[in-house]
Amino acid sequence: MLIFWEPRLVFLATPKAGSTAIEAALEPLAAVAVQRPAALKHVDIKAFRDHVQPWLESVGGGSFTTVALMREPVDWLRSWYRFKLRDDHEDPEHLMEGVSFAQFASNYASENGPKQMSMVGQAQFLTGGSSPADRIFRYEEMPRFVEFLEDQLDCAINLPRVNVPPIVDVDLDANQEAALRIAMAADIRLYQTL
Numbered sequence: 590m591l592i593f594w595e596p597r598l599v600f601l602a603t604p605k606a607g608s609t610a611i612e613a614a615l616e617p618l619a620a621v622a623v624q625r626p627a628a629l630k631h632v633d634i635k636a637f638r639d640h641v642q643p644w645l646e647s648v649g650g651g652s653f654t655t656v657a658l659m660r661e662p663v664d665w666l667r668s669w670y671r672f673k674l675r676d677d678h679e680d681p682e683h684l685m686e687g688v689s690f691a692q693f694a695s696n697y698a699s700e701n702g703p704k705q706m707s708m709v710g711q712a713q714f715l716t717g718g719s720s721p722a723d724r725i726f727r728y729e730e731m732p733r734f735v736e737f738l739e740d741q742l743d744c745a746i747n748l749p750r751v752n753v754p755p756i757v758d759v760d761l762d763a764n765q766e767a768a769l770r771i772a773m774a775a776d777i778r779l780y781q782t783l
Contacts, residue, residue: 590632592645592653594620596741599645601657603714604631605668606728608658610748618742633709635717656737659711659783660728662776663761663769666697669708671754690759698772712775727783 591600591612600615602608608631616622623629632641637655645653660668670693674685685693696702703710715722726734735746761769770777 590621590623590630590637590641591615591619592621593618593742594649596743597649597651597653598741599637599641599653599655601634601637601655601715601722602631603657603659603711604709605665605672606658606660606711607731607748609751611658613751614746614748615738615742618744631714633714633717634720634722638717638720654724655722656724656726657715657722658728658731658734659715659725659780662711662773662780663766664729665711665776666694666769666773667759668754670694670759671757674757675754690757691761691765694761694765694769698769702772710773710776712779716779721779725779725783727780 590602593599600608600611600619602612604627612622612624612630616624623632634655634657642653659665667690670690673693697706697708699705715725724737726737731748735748739746
């Protein structure tokens, strides 16, 4: 999460949607940069509205605009899979060893799958069930988001390429993808509104 005091802007770091590159480029401009631990870096809109926003408004004397990125839902899950493959190598039990993307997607699509996998869907992260982030941009339309930030922060922005996961097979057959899209219906609905 990045807080920009003068433009009264808060960037919420949606997991696996370019937040590390945004933070690398913009941290020097932020009044507050929360990058660790992950639970604080990736504060969702509900936690922001319940805890951070009241404090910010009380000390800042007014409201702040929340802004975030959202990745195409199936591509977002592909990114999670690649990330977990890479980072799991340091885990002695290596829970991802031998897990295909098709199995990973099936696990995610199962009842309580995201919770069991310690993941939160983007719709839940960005809307909290009721009060969504003020501005949500598609990750796939990064130039629009950068242009918005440049206007808000009054500076040119060049995003670095960081936190790049390994290239692995993330294909699904038509039936597997259809099942996954049903499970990700809330995310897909939100993405289609952007």
